Structure formats: structure tokens, C-alpha cells
Amino acid sequence: MGLDSVEILMKVENTFGIKIPDHEAEKIITIGDFHNAVWKHLSGKDSEGCRSQTLFYRLRKGFQDYFNVPYSEILLNTSPENIFPEEKRREHYYDFAISTGLALPQLVLTRPWANFLNTTGFLFIAGGAVTSNMLIFFYNQSKWLLLIPVAGICTTILLSYSLNSKRTRIPLKTLRAFTEQTLMLNFAAMHSDEGANRKEMEFVINHIISDMAGVDIEEITPGKKIADDLGID
Numbered sequence: 001m002g003l004d005s006v007e008i009l010m011k012v013e014n015t016f017g018i019k020i021p022d023h024e025a026e027k028i029i030t031i032g033d034f035h036n037a038v039w040k041h042l043s044g045k046d047s048e049g050c051r052s053q054t055l056f057y058r059l060r061k062g063f064q065d066y067f068n069v070p071y072s073e074i075l076l077n078t079s080p081e082n083i084f085p086e087e088k089r090r091e092h093y094y095d096f097a098i099s100t101g102l103a104l105p106q107l108v109l110t111r112p113w114a115n116f117l118n119t120t121g122f123l124f125i126a127g128g129a130v131t132s133n134m135l136i137f138f139y140n141q142s143k144w145l146l147l148i149p150v151a152g153i154c155t156t157i158l159l160s161y162s163l164n165s166k167r168t169r170i171p172l173k174t175l176r177a178f179t180e181q182t183l184m185l186n187f188a189a190m191h192s193d194e195g196a197n198r199k200e201m202e203f204v205i206n207h208i209i210s211d212m213a214g215v216d217i218e219e220i221t222p223g224k225k226i227a228d229d230l231g232i233d
Contacts, residue, residue, distance in 0.1 A: 004233045005226055008212050012038060012205055017188040031209070031230075032222030035202050042201065051190050051200050056179045062100045067092075076176040083175070089168045103185040105178065107167040117160060124152030180207060 005028075012034075013019055018041040028034050060074045063083050074083070084093055090107060097104045109117060128149035135141040172178045180203075183190075187204050202222075210217040213232045226232050 008209055011208055015187055029225055031220055031224050034205060038205060039198060039201060052179060052183050055183050066096050066099060078175045080170040080172055080175060080178045102182060105172060105181040108169050108171045109167050110169045113163055113166040121156035124155050125149050128152035
């Protein structure tokens, strides 16, 4: 397995609360192999319960209790942005997470602030790299100037942290997607309490691969080779 595959494997292990030995991980070639390896090490198998359905009902009850939203307005295609009030959204969002005992998908920057961070980060890092290389190669300056883009990376990270209060956008368009992401974040705890079934295990693994590797979820099928077919090193 390449480094990208190893990173995905570690994420899957953490999600399911398991450890796949190296000699087994080396034999994972296809998505189906990945499913089989995880299933082999899962405890509490063969649960007939549907975690995603249970989780949606749990979220729906939380929305009704916390925000007084009628059940009739909480549908799978409802936008989470319509559930969580825009005013003091971060406060409500994290209070809701605490009240339900669930880890929720991270809030992200609104588009203007995201554009600002991306543009500023590019200027700091790329501009620093160009400037340092020009000074070194054309003006024979010290190679220590190569630290300028490193400083740009650090500055961008600090700027990103400073913008945390601006992270108020929910990046998922529907409650279906919101429920799926929440399921991935909480699967280990839910599985330990209620068991797991194979279909949901495969669902979670596929979505982790899709999110981390940028592969369309429809392309992730059991027969696909992780490296050759999906291009994951």
C-alpha cells in the first residue's frame, strides 16, 4: 500500500476502533479486500439494525427538541442551513452536538472568507517561494531564504486559526448527506453500543475513501483496484 492508502487505512481503523495487522494490510488490493479486512476484525457483527436510519431519527428528534422545528420540515432533502439558525450558529451548533452526544461535521468558512484565506495563503507561500528563489539564484543570497515560504505556510495556518469564528457554513447540502457524515464520525461509538452490519460498514469505508482521495463515490465498487483503477497510491 502506498502512503495515501496507508493514511486511508489509519482513518478507517480509527473510525471502526480496530487494528489491521501489516501483513494483512499488504494484501489489500481491491475495495472488496478492504471491506473483508475490516469485517474480519469487527466485533458485534450481524446487527440487523440500520444505524443511518436510527441516526436520522435521533437527529430529527434533536432538531425538534432543540430548535422546535416540526417533524414535517425535517426531511432527507432539507438543507441543514435551514435547521441551524444563522444567528449565533456556531454556538447553537456546538450546543446541539453536546446535547445529542454526537460529533458533527465541521463548520467551514463562508465563501468570502474562504476566498480570502486561499488568496492570502497563495500569496504568502507561492510569493515567498518565488521571492526566495529569485534572491538565491539571481543575487546569490543565502539559501536560508528558502525558509521564507515555510514562514508563509506557518502564517497561513495562524491566519486560518484566527478565522475560526468565521466558520459558520455547513458544507453539506442535505440532511441525508449530513446524516451520512455524522454516521462516519460516530460509527465507532455506535457500533460498540449496537453492533454493525456489513452494508453499513461498506458504506462508511467507501465514503472515507471518497472524502480522503477525492474519488466519486459511484466509482468505489468492490471489484475496483485501489491503486490501478482508482489511482490511490
